[in-house]
Amino acid sequence: MVLLERVEEHDNNDLEEAIRPPIKNKIEAKNIQFGYQDVRILNDISMDVQEGEFLVLMGPSGCGKSTFLRLLAGLEQPNAGDITIDDVSLQTQAPDCGVVFQDYSLFPWLTARNNIVLALKQKLGKAKKKQALQQLAEDYLKLVNLGHAITKYPGQMSGGMKQRAAIARALAYGSDLLLMDEPFGALDPITRIQLQDLMLQISREQKRTIVFVTHDADEAIYLADRIIMFGLGKEGAVTTSLEVPFKRKTTNRKKLLESEEFLTFRDKVYEVMNKEILNQIDETSLVTADGAGI
Ligand SMILES: Nc1ncnc2c1ncn2[C@@H]1O[C@H](COP(=O)(O)OP(=O)(O)OP(=O)(O)O)[C@@H](O)[C@H]1O
Numbered sequence: 210m211v212l213l214e215r216v217e218e219h220d221n222n223d224l225e226e227a228i229r230p231p232i233k234n235k236i237e238a239k240n241i242q243f244g245y246q247d248v249r250i251l252n253d254i255s256m257d258v259q260e261g262e263f264l265v266l267m268g269p270s271g272c273g274k275s276t277f278l279r280l281l282a283g284l285e286q287p288n289a290g291d292i293t294i295d296d297v298s299l300q301t302q303a304p305d306c307g308v309v310f311q312d313y314s315l316f317p318w319l320t321a322r323n324n325i326v327l328a329l330k331q332k333l334g335k336a337k338k339k340q341a342l343q344q345l346a347e348d349y350l351k352l353v354n355l356g357h358a359i360t361k362y363p364g365q366m367s368g369g370m371k372q373r374a375a376i377a378r379a380l381a382y383g384s385d386l387l388l389m390d391e392p393f394g395a396l397d398p399i400t401r402i403q404l405q406d407l408m409l410q411i412s413r414e415q416k417r418t419i420v421f422v423t424h425d426a427d428e429a430i431y432l433a434d435r436i437i438m439f440g441l442g443k444e445g446a447v448t449t450s451l452e453v454p455f456k457r458k459t460t461n462r463k464k465l466l467e468s469e470e471f472l473t474f475r476d477k478v479y480e481v482m483n484k485e486i487l488n489q490i491d492e493t494s495l496v497t498a499d500g501a502g503i
Pocket of ligand 1: 269272275277
């Protein structure tokens with residue numbers, strides 16, 4: 210726990226307390242319903258996320274994955290049902306979570322370090338020593354291998370670097386939960402692989418609870434302890450849970466992706482995905498312009 214050791218050096222109990230990684234962070238969503246006006250998006254969704262679990266959400270476009278993340282982040286309230294973290298309802302206490310989207314969302318006028326210092330200030334309030342916050346921000350940037358870029362502005366960084374900085378900021382900001390909505394969707398394949406490995410390292414070393422949305426089955430299987438597939442039921446989203454049946458990979462990535470167990474499980478994921486997609490097409494697309502079936 211490099212960061213904690215470093216914080217202890219700062220001799221600042223408040224700061225240490227505030228950024229200490231979580232001890233518990235079990236999430237439970239029970240009978241969640243959510244919609245906009247008359248349109249039902251989520252229908253009776255129940256699931257849990259275990260402490261330290263890497264949960265991946267998949268499913269066809271528009272089925273409500275991002276909406277569900279927004280509920281987990283406390284940005285929207287369910288119309289019915291409840292979400293709790295360690296038995297505390299999000300209706301009574303907002304979650305302490307960091308969020309990473311596809312589009313980096315860094316402040317362009319701040320350096321990488323100051324983007325994180327700002328997040329730490331928002332989290333910790335004022336009256337924290339500036340030097341301690343800067344040091345901590347640098348430590349988070351080193352954690353994501355950006356130690357060489359602490360004074361760079363977003364405009365001077367590649368997409369991969371910006372996304373690393375966004376991950377560092379989310380880690381600094383949220384300690385209960387890390388929510389990631391297609392965070393690597395805009396990156397080239399090599400950078401994407403590097404950041405997947407970074408996320409596995411973070412998940413392993415920091416024991417964060419992570420909920421991650423992707424459309425990429427290989428990425429999902431490589432990262433997840435469990436995959437929850439959203440599908441479009443008649444009344445809104447329904448889910449299927451798929452436990453990844455092999456242990457987290459300290460092994461060689463290429464070997465893993467070519468292994469029998471990986472390929473067999475991928476077939477199963479595709480089967481569920483295809484079923485959901487075909488259901489959606491049945492209900493929406495197989496109709497000609499004059500309303501007749503094809
Ligand atoms: N602010 C809003 N007002 C009305 N409808 C919305 C709003 N935001 C999202 N929706 C609708 O809610 C549904 C679910 O959207 P959401 O973004 O959660 O899906 P998704 O599964 O994340 O899709 P994708 O994979 O394409 O990102 C969609 O039909 C979308 O049009």
